[in-house]
Amino acid sequence: MNITSLLSPNFTQGRRTYRPEAIVIHIMDGTLKGTDSWFLSPLSQVSAHYGVGKSGEVHQYVEEIDTAWHAGRIHDPTWPLIKKTSDGQYINPNYYTIGIEHEGNEMSEWTDTMYATSAELIRKMCQRWSIPADRLHIIGHHEIYSLKNCPGFKVDLDKLIALVNGSTQAVNGQISKTEKFGKVTTLTRLNLRAGPGKVYKITNMVNAGIQLAYDGFTMQGETVNGNGKWYYTEEGNWFWSGGVK
Ligand SMILES: [Zn+2]
Incomplete structure (x- = not known):
């Protein structure tokens, strides 16, 4: 900063x-x-x-x-x-x-x-x-x-x-991640970010209806609409679970 x-x-x-x-x-x-x-x-x-x-x-x-x-x-x-x-x-x-x-x-x-x-x-x-x-x-x-x-x-x-x-x-590395592979489909245009929250830099953007593979998730990301579950990808990008099904 x-x-x-x-x-x-x-x-x-x-x-x-x-x-x-x-x-x-x-x-x-x-x-x-x-x-x-x-x-x-x-x-x-x-x-x-x-x-x-x-x-x-x-x-x-x-x-x-x-x-x-x-x-x-x-x-x-x-x-x-x-x-x-x-x-x-x-x-x-x-x-x-x-x-x-x-x-x-x-x-x-x-x-x-x-x-x-x-x-x-x-x-x-x-x-x-x-x-x-x-x-x-x-x-x-x-x-x-x-x-x-x-x-x-x-x-x-x-x-x-x-x-x-x-x-x-x-930052403190305190979020606990669960390794679990899977695939989801984006419900809307969705941002991929450098971390599990909107505070993090946008690293990519995907359109609605796109299939995304994930390597795991955390329940301790930023809470959006009451939901703090964020997935991470093999490349280390994160996306909010509320934007996918
Ligand atoms: Zn004041």
Whole structure:
């Protein structure tokens, strides 16, 4: 992954006594370029650790060991893990979260590339900081600050998390494969991919009604429409079982 460093003056060095325990997903309400200049200006007094563009660009504005200024305001939070001091005061969530901005606005569709890139970035963060990749630890900004719709109406956080987990299993070689030869027929035009999930690169495309031979399958691929079974071919390509019969 190619990360461009564009360090912002808007951050607090270190994290007091805290460390990253959760990841906050934001939408830029604008372009990556506009966000670059906004975060690089000391006048804005805001930042995030990363910005992800629609074409998969990744810009880093603040180091993960430092505190970015992305989720410091709290209003009617719905996030169950929000921290309070013993006397009931909210602790600034910036100290214990990593913030990722995404290109677009609250009504724009996320590209597959932006999903895949963000998932890869999050997966590495989860590994670095031992953050569980689940819905409690990967949250939308509005779960802290309910006056905002950030990250908008189009992003599917469950899908993002599934991509994070799909890749983690495959990268660590933890998916269990069952070797079993067979043949199936494609129901629709179907993508073959480098791994068992939509996060993986498309390696080939086959039309409907084509017979495909497989060498085996896993039940631990990305869950699509409730189905996580993916076949693999002799060449090491993968395809989703829901697209064949
Ligand atoms: Zn936000």
